[in-house]
Amino acid sequence: MGFSSVLAMVFIGAIAGWLSGKIMEGRGFGLIGNIIVGVVGAFLAGTIFPALGFAVGGGLFSSIFFATIGAVILLFLIGLIRKA
Template sequence: MSMGLGSLIAILIVGAIAGWLAGLMVKGSGFGLLGNIVVGVVGAVIAGFLLPRLGLGAGGGVFTAILHATAGAVILLVLIRLAKSV
């Protein structure tokens, strides 16, 4: 399976936006471009696994992908914050 350049760019942009939004919600600021991309992409993976199992999966499109990735990134950041406080 190969991924085109357009798909890779879309993943990076969605990850950057989702990571930035999650950083604003949980931390109060972003993590820089690379950090936002990593948090957003990992958040998208978490959301892709978790949200359908909770019955929260919704349609497609870029806006929905950003919402899902942001939700997953918020979950990731909250779990990291909880792990650090233990």
């Protein structure tokens, strides 16, 4: 994995984390936390959605879309764990 792919992953994760923080109001973790949630959410979406039969397209906007969905799911799960 090259530097440009890591940079792209952080960029997509930052956007996805910010969007998921806006969608799930009050459950964000700040800028750095949202970037981490976005990157983990992108990984989560990249592993779960193909197993469910959803194809992740090969574009910037589809990557951000699926990473945002993964980050929202991750924030929801973290919220459930916090309440327990």
